[in-house]
Amino acid sequence: MQGLIIDSVTKQFNQQAILNGVFFNCKISEVVGLLGRNGSGKSTLLKIIFGTVNADFKHLKLDDKLISKGYLxxxxxxxxxxxxxxINLSVLQAxxxxxxxxxxxxxxxxxxxxxxxxxxKDFSGGERRLLEALIIIYSDAEYVLLDEPFSQLAPLLVDELKQHINKIKSFKGFIIxxxxxxxxxxxxxxxxxxxNGCNYQIQNTDDLILHGYLPDFRE
Ligand SMILES: Nc1ncnc2c1ncn2[C@@H]1O[C@H](COP(=O)(O)OP(=O)(O)OP(=O)(O)O)[C@@H](O)[C@H]1O
Structure with missing residues (x-):
């Protein structure tokens, strides 16, 4: 099984290319980390995979079947x-x-x-974020897309969330x-x-410096 295949994703907003032939895949038991500067198109890409934003062109396959929208x-x-x-749902209802x-x-x-x-509605922002992330991580879907799951969480909760992803990942593929x-x-x-609209495989932090994601303090 090839898992989730994301291929040739192309998207422009107002004649400006945001994604330009992006391709990668994600298999069960795998966590794929997606990095990029502000505005590089990470959220747009996840929305295109899930199906809430239309791409100009895309080719999505899930376990060898062509799919149009992830949520379908x-x-x-x-x-x-x-x-x-x-906000009016209880944790149990969700x-x-x-x-x-x-x-x-x-x-x-x-x-x-x-x-x-x-x-x-009765949780703090961080508590609410943790609960929403946990519910999606432990949801029934085999493939999980997480857009900024750690951003509102204090360090202890970030660690807790990382442990849950590690615990369940043998059953699921994650794009985070x-x-x-x-x-x-x-x-x-x-x-x-x-x-710049393209995807690059990153091996180490030097690659992140090379592609201008991290500052080069050695200069
Ligand atoms: N509906 C829209 N209409 C016009 N432009 C949009 C729309 N949605 C996103 N964009 C633009 O597309 C680009 C990519 O946005 P996106 O939110 O995907 O970036 P991102 O990598 O997730 O950024 P960040 O890390 O800041 O959240 C941005 O320049 C944004 O302004």
Whole structure:
């Protein structure tokens, strides 16, 4: 099985090329980290894979079947950059919507178990983000897209989220983007950098300097 194949993704906004033939894949048991400067097209790419933004051209395959929109396959879940779970839902109600197969893993997390009846409107920003990320990580889909899962979290919660991704990754393929690039490097099996509309395989931090993602303090 080839897993999720993303090929020839092309997108312009207002005649400006954002993505220009982007291609990579993601298999089960693999975490693919997506890095890129602000505005390089990371969120747009995840939205195109999930299906909430139309590409000018794309070729998406999931387990050898051509798909038009990720969400229609029911096998791709997506954590957007902004909150997405309605604030009047309780944690338990949200879990019942998204999580069946791995529900017990989620219910065994102390913070989740302690707050099952709490509504999303009653959490802090970081707590809400953690819960939304956990619900997507433990959702039924085999492929998980995470847009800035770490950004609102204090260091201890970042570590906790990384542990959950590691715990479940033998069942799932992840594509993750965040500006906490060290957390992306720690969590990922492979790194893809988006730059000038193209994708580059990154082997080490020198490559990130070479492609202008990290400053070169040696100069
Ligand atoms: N709906 C839209 N209409 C016009 N331009 C858009 C639209 N959505 C995104 N863009 C532009 O496309 C570019 C890529 O945006 P995108 O949000 O994908 O970048 P990003 O890499 O996720 O950035 P960041 O790291 O800052 O979140 C930006 O220049 C943005 O202004």
């Amino acid at each position: 396959s029911r096998n791709i879940s997506y954590l957007p950059q902004d909150n997405f779970i309605p 879990i019942e919507i998204f999580c069946n197969t791995h529900r017990n893993d989620l219910l065994n997390i102390q913070f989740v178990a302690d707050n099952l009846q709490t509504k999303f 983007t965040d500006h906490y690039y060290q957390s992306i490097l720690d969590t990922s099996d492979r790194i893809i950098l988006l730059h």
